[in-house]
Amino acid sequence: xxxxxxxxxxxxxxxxxxxxxxxxxxxxxxxxxxxxxxxxxxxxxxxxxxxxxxxxxxxxxxxxxxxxxxxxxxxxxxxxxxxxxxxxxxxxxxxxxxxxxxxxxxxxxxxxxxxxxxxxxxxxxxxxxxxxxxxx
Numbered sequence: 001x002x003x004x005x006x007x008x009x010x011x012x013x014x015x016x017x018x019x020x021x022x023x024x025x026x027x028x029x030x031x032x033x034x035x036x037x038x039x040x041x042x043x044x045x046x047x048x049x050x051x052x053x054x055x056x057x058x059x060x061x062x063x064x065x066x067x068x069x070x071x072x073x074x075x076x077x078x079x080x081x082x083x084x085x086x087x088x089x090x091x092x093x094x095x096x097x098x099x100x101x102x103x104x105x106x107x108x109x110x111x112x113x114x115x116x117x118x119x120x121x122x123x124x125x126x127x128x129x130x131x132x133x134x135x136x
Contacts, residue, residue, distance in 0.1 A: 012039030026067040033060040055085040065099070074099040074112070090118040097129075105135040 017034035038055040061080030068074070078095045097111030108131070115125040 005014060013037070014039075026069055028065045028067075029063070030060075030065075031060065031062040034058070056083075057085070058083045061093075074101065074102045076109075088117075088119050092116045092118075106133070108132050 004068045014037045020034040021030045036057040040054045057084045063078040065076045080093045095113040
């Protein structure tokens with residue numbers, strides 16, 4: 001058995017995912033679902049030290065973007081959800097934003113995002129992001 005990191009033995013890792021995109025004129029709908037399973041191994045633990053077997057992660061998102069006709073402006077709304085083996089990490093997320101397309105491969109994005117944690121003892125995370133992206 002090879003060691004991946006100190007004390008971390010080999011294990012199975014399975015990923016199942018699907019994504020879809022639908023374009024209708026200036027409206028784009030997209031979404032993705034992914035499920036990951038990390039196989040069990042004697043002595044496996046999660047962040048709080050609890051011994052566990054298989055680790056399952058599930059996430060999805062759905063997004064709608066509408067580009068204003070004859071402009072370079074686009075409004076975007078997105079919702080999503082993440083379930084982890086450690087309940088402290090489970091959360092839903094929503095985001096609204098605006099994009100400006102300088103060219104087909106250059107865009108600036110501004111978005112307000114809220115992470116709503118299932119565990120009420122964890123404060124929700126709110127943030128405003130600005131991103132400049134270049135594709136090639």
